[in-house]
Amino acid sequence: MHNYALILTALAALAPSAIRAQSELPGMSMPAAHSLTTAQLQHASSGTSIEPPSTPVPMLMWKLNGWTVMLHSNAFLADIQQHADNGRGGDKLFSTNWIMPMAQHRLGPTGGLLTVRTMLSLEPATITGRFYPELFQQGETAYGRAIVDGQHPHDFVMELAALYDLRLSKSALLSFYAAPVGDPAIGPTAYPHRLSASEDPIAALGHHQQDSTHIAFNVVTAGFTYKMFRLEGSGFHGAEPTEDRWQFQPSPNGHAIDSDAVRLTFVPSEDIAAQYSIARITSPEALAPGENQRRQTASLMFNRPVGVHHDTSTMPGMDMVTPASGNWSTTVVWGQTRASTTGRLENSYLVESLLNLRRNYLYTRIEAADRTSELLIPAPQVEVTLGHVQAYTLGFDRDYRVARHLLAAPGTQFTLYRTPDALVSTYGRWPVGGVVFVRFRIAH
Numbered sequence: 001m002h003n004y005a006l007i008l009t010a011l012a013a014l015a016p017s018a019i020r021a022q023s024e025l026p027g028m029s030m031p032a033a034h035s036l037t038t039a040q041l042q043h044a045s046s047g048t049s050i051e052p053p054s055t056p057v058p059m060l061m062w063k064l065n066g067w068t069v070m071l072h073s074n075a076f077l078a079d080i081q082q083h084a085d086n087g088r089g090g091d092k093l094f095s096t097n098w099i100m101p102m103a104q105h106r107l108g109p110t111g112g113l114l115t116v117r118t119m120l121s122l123e124p125a126t127i128t129g130r131f132y133p134e135l136f137q138q139g140e141t142a143y144g145r146a147i148v149d150g151q152h153p154h155d156f157v158m159e160l161a162a163l164y165d166l167r168l169s170k171s172a173l174l175s176f177y178a179a180p181v182g183d184p185a186i187g188p189t190a191y192p193h194r195l196s197a198s199e200d201p202i203a204a205l206g207h208h209q210q211d212s213t214h215i216a217f218n219v220v221t222a223g224f225t226y227k228m229f230r231l232e233g234s235g236f237h238g239a240e241p242t243e244d245r246w247q248f249q250p251s252p253n254g255h256a257i258d259s260d261a262v263r264l265t266f267v268p269s270e271d272i273a274a275q276y277s278i279a280r281i282t283s284p285e286a287l288a289p290g291e292n293q294r295r296q297t298a299s300l301m302f303n304r305p306v307g308v309h310h311d312t313s314t315m316p317g318m319d320m321v322t323p324a325s326g327n328w329s330t331t332v333v334w335g336q337t338r339a340s341t342t343g344r345l346e347n348s349y350l351v352e353s354l355l356n357l358r359r360n361y362l363y364t365r366i367e368a369a370d371r372t373s374e375l376l377i378p379a380p381q382v383e384v385t386l387g388h389v390q391a392y393t394l395g396f397d398r399d400y401r402v403a404r405h406l407l408a409a410p411g412t413q414f415t416l417y418r419t420p421d422a423l424v425s426t427y428g429r430w431p432v433g434g435v436v437f438v439r440f441r442i443a444h
Contacts, residue, residue, distance in 0.1 A: 036225055037173045040165070056305075060405055060442055067103045068105070073097075073098065077438045079092070081434050083431060113167075123156075138372065148377070182221075187210050201437045217241075218236060235260050236259050259279065334348070363413075366391070389417060391418075407442075408438055411436075413437075
């Protein structure tokens with residue numbers, strides 16, 4: 001699979017962008033696409049991933065010297081409270097955030113589309129102590145030790161990438177993606193960037209089985225899209241980012257391309273997108289340098305505009321469409337990792353759904369994620385899977401316009417956890433968590 005992925009690896013996709021006609025006005029959000037190929041050319045998701053073409057994307061757009069320039073962002077100011085037995089959990093005021101400027105330009109006689117994009121985050125400064133509390137979360141390190149009951153910040157440079165798309169026909173598209181920091185073809189759209197998770201300020205518990213590779217070094221991807229299908233292959237460096245999140249810090253085994261992935265995406269309609277991916281990841285964890293991973297993911301995304309009205313009575317023979325007043329987005333994900341040295345399996349399952357009715361957002365996230373003995377203190381030398389934690393989250397926020405192109409949404413969410421038997425003596429059976437936050441977003 002390694003050689004196959006590297007052959008495919010010269011093709012594929014970067015991320016959010018959009019194609020606008022010269023007559024369209026600056027400062028408007030990107031319109032929904034109507035097919036897989038047009039959605040791919042818009043690059044409205046993280047890396048080369050695809051959400052359903054009908055998915056709306058709030059961003060600013062304008063023309064500049066032949067370029068289409070876009071700006072997309074999300075930021076939370078959050079106060080989190082987590083409570084479990086034996087003092088597990090904690091509280092913290094912090095911010096999760098990212099901003100994504102990007103630009104597109106037609107090149108050459110073939111009319112290929114060049115997209116350049118970067119994604120930046122101030123989380124290394126806005127999350128103190130190198131993590132924020134989140135019960136049962138695992139993955140990466142802080143001050144040389146495994147993070148337990150916490151989520152690490154993202155790097156300052158989350159992505160720095162270039163993409164070239166060449167349309168072969170109305171239904172066929174050839175794509176190339178290269179990024180010193182980027183997102184290979186693994187999993188669904190990463191949780192910080194998918195619409196169904198856009199109002200939740202904290203990470204999914206299954207992040208490290210599903211989409212933790214959304215920040216990887218030296219990514220090259222090649223993809224071919226035909227009608228409803230897209231096949232991609234990636235080569236990339238498998239080690240996760242180090243704790244020095246302000247710069248491109250090499251892992252102990254450098255930055256060489258040593259891992260590969262293949263992903264098949266299926267988009268049968270403008271409201272549905274599904275994918276299956278498999279990857280071989282070399283030495284992802286800093287504390288287990290000799291342990292490689294095989295990762296598999298599968299996901300199904302559903303999106304439906306709410307409140308669209310078709311009126312054919314006012315003007316006979318014409319279809320007068322009233323824009324949607326809301327949107328409903330749902331994602332289902334399975335992720336699995338298998339350790340090369342022990343064969344240890346970790347599975348995670350996620351269902352999340354977001355209903356937007358005008359300015360109001362109601363959302364839920366339901367998870368079952370395997371957790372390991374790394375959560376025990378002291379942790380045993382050999383890490384084993386102890387069972388799966390269940391987490392049930394319900395949240396609400398409401399938009400207010402605070403500036404011409406800035407929305408603020410105060411909100412709150414509550415999470416109820418169910419602990420597996422092996423961890424009940426450590427956490428109790430039903431730990432709880434809550435977040436009060438304000439979400440900020442650039443919009444037209």
